[in-house]
Amino acid sequence: MNTANIKKFVIGVIIRSDETLSALIDVKGEIVAKDILKTSDYPEVGGFLQELSMRIMKLIELGGGHDHVRSVGISAPSGHFLSGSIVNSPNMPWKGVIPLAAMLQDQLGMAVALANNAYVTSLAEHSFGSARGMNDFIVVTLGSGMGSCIFSNGRVHQGYDGFAGEIGHTCVMTNGRQCGCGKKGCLEAYVGAKGIIRTAKELMEASDEPSLMRNLEKLSPRTIKECCDQGDQMAIEVYRRTGHMFGLGLANYASIVNPQAIILTGGISHAGDWLIDPTRESFEANVFGNMRGRVKLLVSKLDDRERDVLGASALAWEVPEYSLFK
Ligand SMILES: [Zn+2]
Numbered sequence: 001m002n003t004a005n006i007k008k009f010v011i012g013v014i015i016r017s018d019e020t021l022s023a024l025i026d027v028k029g030e031i032v033a034k035d036i037l038k039t040s041d042y043p044e045v046g047g048f049l050q051e052l053s054m055r056i057m058k059l060i061e062l063g064g065g066h067d068h069v070r071s072v073g074i075s076a077p078s079g080h081f082l083s084g085s086i087v088n089s090p091n092m093p094w095k096g097v098i099p100l101a102a103m104l105q106d107q108l109g110m111a112v113a114l115a116n117n118a119y120v121t122s123l124a125e126h127s128f129g130s131a132r133g134m135n136d137f138i139v140v141t142l143g144s145g146m147g148s149c150i151f152s153n154g155r156v157h158q159g160y161d162g163f164a165g166e167i168g169h170t171c172v173m174t175n176g177r178q179c180g181c182g183k184k185g186c187l188e189a190y191v192g193a194k195g196i197i198r199t200a201k202e203l204m205e206a207s208d209e210p211s212l213m214r215n216l217e218k219l220s221p222r223t224i225k226e227c228c229d230q231g232d233q234m235a236i237e238v239y240r241r242t243g244h245m246f247g248l249g250l251a252n253y254a255s256i257v258n259p260q261a262i263i264l265t266g267g268i269s270h271a272g273d274w275l276i277d278p279t280r281e282s283f284e285a286n287v288f289g290n291m292r293g294r295v296k297l298l299v300s301k302l303d304d305r306e307r308d309v310l311g312a313s314a315l316a317w318e319v320p321e322y323s324l325f326k
Pocket residue numbers: 168169170179180181182183186188
């Protein structure tokens with residue numbers, strides 16, 4: 001075997017609404033070099049693409065060029081794996097359908113795969129995290145938006161059009177809160193960052209009870225959690241209500257999919273037991289009886305940043321190799 005032709009690196013890219021991280025990663029998952037670009041500086045996707053491909057080219061050069069760097073894996077909000085496009089993202093400045101993987105593949109002359117955050121996260125959890133050795137599990141990412149990915153029989157279940165796993169936009173309340181997707185009563189409207197803030201505001205408006213939350217300069221899932229840590233009863237109630245809705249949504253999901261585990265990731269999962277205890281209680285109360293006590297509810301142990309990059313590299317290794325230069 002000619003080992004000189006085995007490529008040792010891939011590029012992992014994490015696109016977020018505020019910044020985009022690109023990294024050169026070796027076969028062991030070690031980050032060799034990285035670059036951070038401010039996504040919010042580019043209201044037009046064309047300018048963003050030019051800058052991103054230039055920065056990725058620099059990382060490819062650092063890795064020894066196209067002979068040594070194999071492919072690119074990208075995590076993007078509303079990323080659609082089957083088409084390699086960002087599809088109608090409510091959280092990004094670029095509207096409509098953006099075929100980012102194809103555009104970048106043309107620029108770089110190298111295979112590019114793109115998926116949403118939940119998909120990429122689930123690859124990382126399967127290869128490096130809590131789902132190692134599991135074939136049937138769900139990863140739920142919880143931040144400003146809410147996504148999930150279903151692993152079934154050891155593979156990602158994508159659905160007919162590749163949109164499977166939209167747990168955030170399943171209805172948990174008839175005529176409930178308005179969601180960013182246009183529907184009413186979606187789980188995300190209660191459990192996503194904006195939903196948690198709204199619950200806190202509703203509780204504060206409903207009574208004159210004192211609460212540390214009233215003195216906060218900025219109400220956010222993190223600052224509300226900090227109030228919980230100081231024993232603030234109203235803040236604890238915010239997460240109790242959030243956990244109640246979350247557990248209900250997850251119980252419906254698990255009753256259909258029957259996973260071995262549900263792994264929670266994303267910023268809001270850092271609320272820890274303030275969120276997880278009521279979620280677990282509501283989950284067990286609402287899940288189908290034969291699954292009660294059988295589904296593990298786990299919080300990811302991987303570092304957020306590291307997990308995303310590892311997942312993007314796993315995605316890059318999965319894509320078939322392609323080169324303009326062969
Ligand atoms: Zn929705």
